[in-house]
Amino acid sequence: VSRELEDLYRDVILDHHKRPRNFRVIGSAQTAEGRNPLCGDRLTVYLQVEDARVTDASFQGYGCAIATASASLMTEAVRGKTIAEVDALAARFHGMVVAAHDAPLPALGELAALGGVRRFPARVKCASLPWRALLAIVSAGGGLVSTE
Amino acid sequence: MSRLDVAALREEFPILAAEVHGAPLVYLDNAATTQKPQAVIDRVARYYTEENANVHRAVHALAERATDAYEHARATVARFFNAAHPHEIVFVRGTTEAINLVADSFGGLHVHAGDEVLVSVMEHHSNIVPWQVLCARAGANLRVVSMTDEGELRASDVADALTARTRIVSIAHVSNVLGSVNPVRDIVRLAHERGAAVIVDGAQAAGHLPVDVQALGCDFYAASGHKMFGPTGIGVLYGRAEHLESMPPYQSGGGMVGSVSFEGTSYAPPPYRFEAGTPDVAGAVGLAAAVAFLERIDPAEIEAHEADLCAHAAAALGTVRGLRLVGTAPRRIGVLSFVLEGVHPHDVATMLDRIGVAIRAGHHCCQPLMDRLALPGTARASIAFYNTREEIDTFVAALAGVREFFA
Numbered sequence: 237v238s239r240e241l242e243d244l245y246r247d248v249i250l251d252h253h254k255r256p257r258n259f260r261v262i263g264s265a266q267t268a269e270g271r272n273p274l275c276g277d278r279l280t281v282y283l284q285v286e287d288a289r290v291t292d293a294s295f296q297g298y299g300c301a302i303a304t305a306s307a308s309l310m311t312e313a314v315r316g317k318t319i320a321e322v323d324a325l326a327a328r329f330h331g332m333v334v335a336a337h338d339a340p341l342p343a344l345g346e347l348a349a350l351g352g353v354r355r356f357p358a359r360v361k362c363a364s365l366p367w368r369a370l371l372a373i374v375s376a377g378g379g380l381v382s383t384e
Numbered sequence: 385m386s387r388l389d390v391a392a393l394r395e396e397f398p399i400l401a402a403e404v405h406g407a408p409l410v411y412l413d414n415a416a417t418t419q420k421p422q423a424v425i426d427r428v429a430r431y432y433t434e435e436n437a438n439v440h441r442a443v444h445a446l447a448e449r450a451t452d453a454y455e456h457a458r459a460t461v462a463r464f465f466n467a468a469h470p471h472e473i474v475f476v477r478g479t480t481e482a483i484n485l486v487a488d489s490f491g492g493l494h495v496h497a498g499d500e501v502l503v504s505v506m507e508h509h510s511n512i513v514p515w516q517v518l519c520a521r522a523g524a525n526l527r528v529v530s531m532t533d534e535g536e537l538r539a540s541d542v543a544d545a546l547t548a549r550t551r552i553v554s555i556a557h558v559s560n561v562l563g564s565v566n567p568v569r570d571i572v573r574l575a576h577e578r579g580a581a582v583i584v585d586g587a588q589a590a591g592h593l594p595v596d597v598q599a600l601g602c603d604f605y606a607a608s609g610h611k612m613f614g615p616t617g618i619g620v621l622y623g624r625a626e627h628l629e630s631m632p633p634y635q636s637g638g639g640m641v642g643s644v645s646f647e648g649t650s651y652a653p654p655p656y657r658f659e660a661g662t663p664d665v666a667g668a669v670g671l672a673a674a675v676a677f678l679e680r681i682d683p684a685e686i687e688a689h690e691a692d693l694c695a696h697a698a699a700a701l702g703t704v705r706g707l708r709l710v711g712t713a714p715r716r717i718g719v720l721s722f723v724l725e726g727v728h729p730h731d732v733a734t735m736l737d738r739i740g741v742a743i744r745a746g747h748h749c750c751q752p753l754m755d756r757l758a759l760p761g762t763a764r765a766s767i768a769f770y771n772t773r774e775e776i777d778t779f780v781a782a783l784a785g786v787r788e789f790f791a
Contacts, residue, residue, distance in 0.1 A: 237789060238405065238738050245731075250790065275730050275746045276760030298760055300728035301790065359734060 243352035244359070245301065252305035257312055258294040265292065268376075270369035272361060272383040275300065279307050281369040288319045293370075300362050302353060307366035309347055319374055326367050333363050388681070388689040394770050396421040396677075407740030410775045415560050415588060415719050415766030416744055417610045420674070424614055427673035431666045439665055440639060440656070454665050457672035458655070464675045465605060466596040467622050474628070474655040475668050478619035479587040480510040482606035483554070485621055485658060486583050487514035489631040490604070491552060494581070497523035500549045502580070504537050504566070505530050505756045506559045509749040511585045515554060524551075530756065535562035536713035539570035550580040557589035557605075561748045561764065562711030563694070563719030565593070572601040581627070587611050590620075591674075591768070592690060592717055594683040597622050609667060613768075614674035618667030621658070628654035635660040686769045690718045693767050693776060700780040706787055710762050718767035721748075724783065727790045729763040735786045741779050 265282035272278075279297035283290060293311040310329075314322050325344075332342055333353045341351040353363045361383040368381045394400050397419045402409045411419060431453060437446035439454045455470070462470040476482045495501060501515045505528050512526075519526045529545040531537045542553070553575045558565050572582045581603040589595055591612030597605045604627070609618040623631075633640055633651055637660040642650035651657045678686075697720050701707055706725030724732055729745035736743055744764045747754045754761060765779060 237735075237785075241735065241738050244734070245789070253790070273747075273751075275728075276751075276754060278760075300730040302731070356734060359730070362730065 240352070240355050244356055246349050246352065248309075248346060248349035249301060249305040252308040253301040256295075256304050256308040258308065259296065260294045261296060262292055262294050265294070266373045266378050268369040268372035268378045269297075269380050270365040270372075270382075271380065272299075272303070272365055274384060275362075277303055277362070277365060279303060279366050279369060281307070281311075281366055281373065283314075283370065283373045285319065290314050290317050290319070290322060295366060299365065302350070302359050302362040303365045306350055306363045309349065310366050310370060313345065313347055314370070322370070322374060326371055329367060330364065333360050388685045388769060390689065390770060390772055393681075394772075396423065397770055398422055398425070400770060404740040404742070405738050410741040410778050412765040412767060412771065412775070412779060413742045413744050414768040414771075415611070415748075415764065417616070418591065418613045418768050419770070420613055420615070420670075421677050423677050424670050424673045428615060428666050428670040431669045435669075436666075438662055450665055453669045454663065457668040460672040460675050461620055461668075462622075464595075464679065465590075465607075465620070465622055466598050468598060469625060471653070471655055472622055472625050472628065474621040474623065474658045475663050476606075476619045476621050476658075477617055477664070478608040478610070479585060479606045480619075482604075482619055482621035483511055483583065483585065484514045485634040486554075486604050486606075486623070487518045489634045489658075490581070490623075490627060491515070491518040491522070493631060495519070495522045495524045495551045498549060499524040499551045500527050500547060501525070502527050502529060502542070502545055502550050502553045504528065504542075504555055506535065506537065506562060506564065506750065506753050507554070507556055508560055508585065508587070509751070511554055511556060511583075512752065515552075525549075528752075531564075532713070534713050535559065535564045535711040535716075537564060537566045539567045539574060542571050543574045546574060546578045546580060548578070550575070550578055552583065553580050554583040554585065556585045556587075557595070558586075558592065558717060558719070559711065559753075560588045560719060560766075561721050561750050561753055561762065562713060563716035563721075563766075564711060564713035565589075565715040565717055568600050568602065576601070588719065591678060591686075593687050603627055609671040609674065612671075612674055613677060614671035615667045618664050618671045620671075623654070625654070628658070631657075633657050633660065637661050639663075681769070687717070689769050690767055693771055693773065694718045694720065696773050697765065697767070697776045697780070700776060701783070704780060704783050704787065707783065710757060710759065718771075719764065720766070721762040721764045723759060723762055724787055727786060729761045731790065732763045732783070732786055735789065736779065736782055739778075739782055741782060743779070 262282040277299040284292035590607040605622040710721040733745040
């Protein structure tokens, strides 16, 4: 396996793919579905918000290792954050995955594990899929977002 | 093993010598597009270097050369598909445009409220959506004939789905996901008995098995140049002369007219009636070069070599733990779809790409088929005559590693 592949599929990614965190339904939460019609991936994101702060986040659905791990890591990262902080985090995450191949990785905690995606342009939308669903909740209260 | 001299043929495809991520390219995405032999690349360059002009317009020497080259290409393509006459060949952009043309023009003429159009569950989106559009416009009904779990479309199921209201049956010759070779000749006979016309989507067949439109008896046959070793942007619609002559234009403008006045316009005879605007002359000429290349090879040898590779690949894939082939119809050719337990098709494709192996992952523009199979998508390896057993072995050996990596 090449170094670039190991950088893409880091142990953290493989772990979150095999054992996704917060892979459950939150009945009372706001939801949005993200779809990648080209590969058939569908992820539903659940977000519980109280007083403009995320109290719980989860997801369900089907996706590749990158999309699943990204959703899993995202639900861990946003819990306890204010909506403004979630917006800022989403922007920094997006900046990381579309950055130049050799750009330094931002300090994003465990989310930085997805930094290898920038060397695989075709896979950026896999990493972005759960975040786009999350932003649909934050900005529009939910709905359906598609990569195409 | 076949008698095809694959090593010599590969020499004629410059891109096959390329390296990808430091490894030799193993190109197994031929169902998406095929590679081009030097003869096609050179022919297109020579057209622009020595012959370029607009066709059917001017009297100068270059225009005559371009027109000759374009009409020679039409005759070459007609011979390849065994059309009765070159005027039964309409140059289009590809299979998609060919089907849209038939749906709009022939469909508009013959499909009315309450009528039915029949397609199969394994069709590509380009052989579904144009018929949905037609049916919505005409108030007609789109009906779907299913297949067996193995991916076989049975003529008897088509017979059962035909009704007195069926006007059009549109069916893939070869499935781009399952590799199934459909019983087109039987379907044509059954449809004609009920008075329905048959359109064959040949995108996945031409260049892989011999296509004889007269023997098939179909009313229309559509194919894409880029999937038969020719350029992108050029395709073929074969239509029986009696149909083409009765059909109204699809697009209108220059080149497709008899005479134009503000009181009224008469249309040119086929195929020009369906070729409004300046056509893709270089594409047509390049496609003819691809056909000439294919005609140097015995089509039975191509079929035998691809059958050998397909059988070799199916046997080797069967040894990969957790792998399931999708599409095991009794009659099929070089498309191998599969799912690998615990690994998403896109992760498979990314892993293989890094060792130079190009395959496709996703729904392959066949979402209704994926629904029928209850799969979000598949990984797909698709072969052409220039592939080798060694390439299949490289591909299959890598798959075992992929599964371990994600296990």
